[in-house]
Amino acid sequence: MTTGQLTLYYSPRSRASAVRALLDELGAPHELAVLNMRARAQKSPEYLAINPLGKVPALTHGDAILTETVAIMLYLGDLYPGAGLTPMPGDPRRAAYLRWMVFYAASFEPALSDRMYSHVPPANESSYGTFDEVIDILGDQLGKGPYILGDEIAVADILWGASLQWALGFKAIPDRAVFRDYAARVTARPSFQRLFEDEARLAAEHEAAAA
Numbered sequence: 001m002t003t004g005q006l007t008l009y010y011s012p013r014s015r016a017s018a019v020r021a022l023l024d025e026l027g028a029p030h031e032l033a034v035l036n037m038r039a040r041a042q043k044s045p046e047y048l049a050i051n052p053l054g055k056v057p058a059l060t061h062g063d064a065i066l067t068e069t070v071a072i073m074l075y076l077g078d079l080y081p082g083a084g085l086t087p088m089p090g091d092p093r094r095a096a097y098l099r100w101m102v103f104y105a106a107s108f109e110p111a112l113s114d115r116m117y118s119h120v121p122p123a124n125e126s127s128y129g130t131f132d133e134v135i136d137i138l139g140d141q142l143g144k145g146p147y148i149l150g151d152e153i154a155v156a157d158i159l160w161g162a163s164l165q166w167a168l169g170f171k172a173i174p175d176r177a178v179f180r181d182y183a184a185r186v187t188a189r190p191s192f193q194r195l196f197e198d199e200a201r202l203a204a205e206h207e208a209a210a211a
């Protein structure tokens with residue numbers, strides 16, 4: 001069993017933000033290694049030894065290293081099942097939980113990225129079909145609500161809530177009530193409110209330090 005300290009390598013207002021909110025939700029003691037991406041700290045040799053892509057988030061747990069937001073969030077959810085946010089094996093929601101976590105990384109992010117950078121792959125050759133299909137399928141699932149797995153909030157909502165809030169802010173997804181209401185519901189939680197407050201401070205500090 002892996003034991004030891006949890007350290008989150010993090011930058012404000014990045015994909016690492018959802019992981020930070022999750023650590024708060026789970027009540028997981030951890031150290032925060034804050035990287036100033038404005039000053040390119042994510043490309044330092046020390047950090048590249050942790051994530052050779054030079055991207056956040058990364059998580060270390062003792063000697064174990066994880067990269068990739070979804071892998072990190074799945075790992076943390078399994079580490080803290082007592083927080084009640086993780087449909088563990090045997091839970092009837094487990095299948096849907098894994099499906100929507102992986103859908104985020106394997107279908108939603110590539111679809112969003114292709115759309116933002118005006119890359120339109122043929123639907124039968126892309127890994128996700130089309131952007132519109134991905135958005136409609138996600139909207140249908142969230143419409144069943146109030147959370148992505150139904151009545152109870154799960155780790156997956158911390159991921160999707162943070163991401164949809166960002167995507168709506170950047171007009172990267174259609175401005176539909178189903179997305180707005182869901183993102184507002186998740187990010188109204190105290191964990192996100194604490195996060196946003198601290199991130200405003202950190203982002204200003206990073207900006208000033210890099211200037």
Ligand SMILES: N[C@@H](CCC(=O)N[C@@H](CS)C(=O)NCC(=O)O)C(=O)O
Pocket residue numbers: 013014015016037042054055056057067068069070
């Ligand atoms: N697939 C990765 C993507 C990580 C990623 O793109 N992180 C961005 C911040 S949101 C980053 O570190 N960018 C800095 C850079 O590329 O220099 C994940 O899900 O963790």
